[in-house]
Amino acid sequence: MILNHNDLYQKLLQSFGLEPTNGQATVLRHLSAFLLSEKENPTYIIKGYAGTGKTTLVRALVKTLPTIGMRFVLLAPTGRAAKVLSGYTNNAASTIHRRIYQTMHFPDGSIRMVRSENKHKNALFIVDEASMIGEQKELGGKSLLDDLMEYVFSGEKCRLLLIGDTAQLPPVESKGSPALDCDYLKSEFPVTAATYELTEVKRQALTSGILYNATHIRELLKHDSRSYPLQIFNLNGFNDMQKIDPETFEELLYNAFSGNSDNESIIVCKSNKRANIYNNAIRSRILNIEGEIATGDKLMIVKNNYHWAVGNDEISFIANGDMAEVRKIKRFEEMYGFRFAEVELSFIDYPDANSIEAKVLLDTLNSDSASLTEDENRRLFQAIEEDYKDIPIRRERYKEMKNNPWFNALQIKFAYALTCHKTQGGQWDTVFIDSSFNQKEVLETEDLRWLYTALTRAKERVCFVNFKDEFFDPIP
Numbered sequence: 001m002i003l004n005h006n007d008l009y010q011k012l013l014q015s016f017g018l019e020p021t022n023g024q025a026t027v028l029r030h031l032s033a034f035l036l037s038e039k040e041n042p043t044y045i046i047k048g049y050a051g052t053g054k055t056t057l058v059r060a061l062v063k064t065l066p067t068i069g070m071r072f073v074l075l076a077p078t079g080r081a082a083k084v085l086s087g088y089t090n091n092a093a094s095t096i097h098r099r100i101y102q103t104m105h106f107p108d109g110s111i112r113m114v115r116s117e118n119k120h121k122n123a124l125f126i127v128d129e130a131s132m133i134g135e136q137k138e139l140g141g142k143s144l145l146d147d148l149m150e151y152v153f154s155g156e157k158c159r160l161l162l163i164g165d166t167a168q169l170p171p172v173e174s175k176g177s178p179a180l181d182c183d184y185l186k187s188e189f190p191v192t193a194a195t196y197e198l199t200e201v202k203r204q205a206l207t208s209g210i211l212y213n214a215t216h217i218r219e220l221l222k223h224d225s226r227s228y229p230l231q232i233f234n235l236n237g238f239n240d241m242q243k244i245d246p247e248t249f250e251e252l253l254y255n256a257f258s259g260n261s262d263n264e265s266i267i268v269c270k271s272n273k274r275a276n277i278y279n280n281a282i283r284s285r286i287l288n289i290e291g292e293i294a295t296g297d298k299l300m301i302v303k304n305n306y307h308w309a310v311g312n313d314e315i316s317f318i319a320n321g322d323m324a325e326v327r328k329i330k331r332f333e334e335m336y337g338f339r340f341a342e343v344e345l346s347f348i349d350y351p352d353a354n355s356i357e358a359k360v361l362l363d364t365l366n367s368d369s370a371s372l373t374e375d376e377n378r379r380l381f382q383a384i385e386e387d388y389k390d391i392p393i394r395r396e397r398y399k400e401m402k403n404n405p406w407f408n409a410l411q412i413k414f415a416y417a418l419t420c421h422k423t424q425g426g427q428w429d430t431v432f433i434d435s436s437f438n439q440k441e442v443l444e445t446e447d448l449r450w451l452y453t454a455l456t457r458a459k460e461r462v463c464f465v466n467f468k469d470e471f472f473d474p475i476p
Helices: 005-016 023-035 054-068 078-091 094-100 144-154 182-188 201-205 211-221 245-255 273-285 374-388 394-401 445-455
Strands: 044-048 072-078 091-093 102-105 109-114 121-129 159-164 192-198 241-243 265-269 298-301 323-335 338-347 356-361 412-415 418-419 430-435 460-466
Touching: 005 023, 005 054, 005 078, 023 044, 023 054, 023 159, 023 192, 044 054, 044 182, 054 072, 054 078, 054 121, 054 159, 072 094, 078 091, 091 094, 094 102, 094 144, 094 265, 109 144, 159 394, 182 192, 182 201, 201 211, 201 430, 211 241, 211 460, 245 265, 245 273, 245 430, 265 273, 273 412
Parallel strands: 044 159, 044 192, 072 091, 072 121, 121 159, 241 460, 265 418, 265 430, 356 412, 430 460
Antiparallel strands: 102 109, 298 323, 298 412, 323 338, 338 356
């Protein structure tokens, strides 16, 4: 058993396996103090640029924890982010939702998601991609961040490690990333919190054009300017980034998407309208798929759903951002003024899970909104309610409606092209970034954060599509 901070630091350093940068060494020292802290609800936040070694630090930490008798739980906001975390730590990871919520059956016949009991003792909860955790109210009027904090610290002697990058896009409808804001956490929750931001990108990492350009954008963001020049990308000498000309674009798309069952390429767009154009083009011209939806189609779920996964051990509920593949289509139907299909889905980021049969709402596939609009939701609700008018008490009527399969249909989008927010937390081998900035003379902070987030979704290659020459350094 480790008895002091220095012994634990040496163990972490040994597991790290490399000569740490000054920042990395500081984090390792902080972690040794954090893991041994006896203060109330210990919380530590690691922020860092892409390429600063956050992954290597977490891998070293996970390797060290069993040697000091401490359990750990790996979490991320989305299924794809959990898959990435699991891949680099060689340990199972779960979405936050699946860990902290459970499905409950109540005597009145209703089914609801409630916060689970944390039965862990002396455990460290490690949450990656924490910049995505927002303050939007979810179950019981609380946010995911509220429930995460309450869940973790309801366990005996549990600790929380939050990891993320503040240069990425903040959660939808948020100006910042509250889970990475140490002052905010200390003001809102009964925690003892500390933080450190890694800024030094390893020299060898900068041989990657992706990391070189991501770091450049990060440095620009430091200046906190109101506007930035268009010329922000340097492609010279890098073979992992290229500006695509129209003549070769379709061939590259064909190579990226035809027969690509692993879905390891993605087109990142600024709007759902633009993503719809690409999705339809890929389906018709690359994959030769006809019809509204077909077997083999790749989908993304765009709204949390607690109905169809009841009884599935691996998938307790279907989350906004989950990626799925259509295995079988049983029937199409039109009900309540909307189009539906009854399908069998397998979930790409949960290969060991059984497939799920569900109704899907086809109207969202080509909608220019992220999911059903408020008006569409109201229209569907009111149409379904007509079938339950024989139940005079509104509360009883709504309770019955909650089990209606059309009311619970999955809202879906095709997943060949997605908005940047929908790709957050995930990584793909090849990322095509579609420009929507060509009408601008200068860039704003939110534009840079969008480009940084899109750029860092790529593991191996970035292709710039429809970008003006003014965005790139001239070829020497």
